Amino acid sequence: MKAIVFAQTGGPEVLALAEVPRPDVRPGMVLVKAHAIGVNFADTRFRQGTYVAKPKLPDTPGMEAAGVVEAVGEGVTDLKVGARVAAFTVKSYAEYCQAPASMVIPLPDSVSFVEGAAFPIQVLTAYHMLHTADSTGPGRTVLVHSAAGGVGLAAVQLAKAAGARVFGTVSSDAKARLVREHGADAVINYATEKFADEVLRLTDGRGVDLVLDAVGKPTFEEGLRCLAPFGHLILYGRAGGPTDPLNVAALSPKSQKVSGFMVPTVTRNFPDKTRESAERCFALMREGKLRLHIGKTFPLAEAADAHRYLESRQSTGKLVLIP
Ligand SMILES: NC(=O)c1ccc[n+]([C@@H]2O[C@H](COP(=O)([O-])OP(=O)(O)OC[C@H]3O[C@@H](n4cnc5c(N)ncnc54)[C@H](OP(=O)(O)O)[C@@H]3O)[C@@H](O)[C@H]2O)c1
Incomplete structure (x- = not known):
């Protein structure tokens, strides 16, 4: 072959x-x-x-x-x-x-x-970050970095389908249009704007409940700056390079949480969840909520x-x- x-x-x-x-x-x-x-x-x-x-x-x-x-x-x-x-x-x-x-x-x-x-890697990564590693739903606010990418566009739509308010970051205005068309409430060009300042402005200073970050070094610390009290930052990749070491004590003042994520943790340890989550996403596709x-x-x-x-x-x- x-x-x-x-x-x-x-x-x-x-x-x-x-x-x-x-x-x-x-x-x-x-x-x-x-x-x-x-x-x-x-x-x-x-x-x-x-x-x-x-x-x-x-x-x-x-x-x-x-x-x-x-x-x-x-x-x-x-x-x-x-x-x-x-x-x-x-x-x-x-x-x-x-x-x-x-x-x-x-x-x-x-x-x-x-x-x-x-489907398998990108959609189910987005799904399990939102619903297995976190509990995304109405009243929650989610920031998705690289929102025009494969995982990003899926995460924006799945978070919207769950009832969350969703912000995305992208590196060009053309990508920003695409992410808005897929339902994001606000899109920030992080090549030209300080995304954390804009997120804090959009949330009246509170910050977001969940940050999905696969960029790493360029976004991690600013992501923590715009994370709400009890907020959760999931670091699931490092397209922009590895982050500096984290002083866990720095999370205490706002009781924040940082976690890692790899989709094989789900597929290898919880085999039933693979097909079950795929079926939920297929249903969202039929309803026109996931394109x-x-x-x-x-x-x-x-x-x-x-x-x-x-x-x-x-x-x-x-x-x-x-x-
Ligand atoms: N942990 C897991 O299980 C898991 C599973 C799937 C994917 N991932 C991770 O999620 C990320 C997205 O994966 P994907 O396959 O969906 O790719 P993708 O988002 O379609 O493409 C990569 C995007 O990353 C952004 N980016 C930021 N800094 C970059 C840099 N220095 N070099 C190149 N790209 C950069 C770019 O978007 P902007 O320019 O708009 O920022 C680029 O379009 C990757 O880091 C990947 O490793 C992790």
């Missing part, structure tokens, strides 16, 4: 199309023929060798795909050959990938493969261009590879 392979870590140019053996389906696993493959910011870090999981060279990036079940391993009873699915997986920049059955999500007919590939914005699709062979685009900060929503 065809797959994207890199033999050394580095820039997007290390990604090349190659012929590799198709994986054999193992017990408890499902083999999926990919129709669409999700690109995530973490894939760029994996390619560079700076992600928490390190590549075993030569390796293939990718953490999710949508397609059709080609084969099921021994012991898998709830998924049949031919089923349309999305999956949390590894090495997904390929024509076929393999996933544990508990990490495979059946796709409703109303959800396309491209939407399915946009998956596909920023751009690329042929699988052009994965390097997809990485260049994602790292350029120009992309919006989800980037998808088509094998």
Whole structure:
């Protein structure tokens, strides 16, 4: 089968199309023929060798795909050959990938493969930060950084659907328009404005209840400055670099909380929650409350261009590879 392979870590140019053996389906696993493959910011870090999981060279990036079940391993009873699915997986920049059955999500007919590939990592990260790591609902105010990105646009819409007041930050006016169209109550261009000042102005000095921060160094301390009493900041990435060490005592005066988040904590430890939360999000899609914005699709062979685009900060929503 065809797959994207890199033999050394580095820039997007290390990604090349190659012929590799198709994986054999193992017990408890499902083999999926990919129709669409999700690109995530973490894939760029994996390619560079700076992600928490390190590549075993030569390796293939990718953490999710949508397609059709080609084969099921021994012991898998709830998924049949031919089923349309999305999956949390590894090495997904390929024509076929393999996933544990508990990490495979059946796709409703109303959800396309491209939407399915946009779903597992970004939508469920947004969902579980808002509803598992926190309890977002009416009366709460949420600040979403990089709000025009894949996780960001999902988080804005899911927080609005839960009844919260939602602010987003972005680095361009074009992105600000897109985030407003997806329901944000206010959008701040943090390349030109001090976002914490603007958040404090919008909340009459109180601050927000929840900050979703995957930028890190450039936003973390200012995020704490505009966090309300008993507020919660979730640090779930570091696109702008790692934060300085935190003095936990500094959280005491306003009884604030900082936590980390990684979506595999949910998928590995609470398998029932994966499909249950996916079904809730599919229902929101049917109700028109969650729209998956596909920023751009690329042929699988052009994965390097997809990485260049994602790292350029120009992309919006989800980037998808088509094998
Ligand atoms: N913990 C988890 O389980 C989990 C799961 C999924 C994603 N994440 C993290 O969430 C973040 C968003 O992921 P995504 O896949 O949805 O990507 P994305 O938001 O679609 O794209 C990345 C965005 O990050 C922003 N950004 C800020 N500083 C940047 C910098 N120095 N270089 C590049 N981009 C920068 C840019 O938006 P602006 O220019 O508008 O700020 C850029 O468009 C990433 O940090 C990712 O690692 C974590």
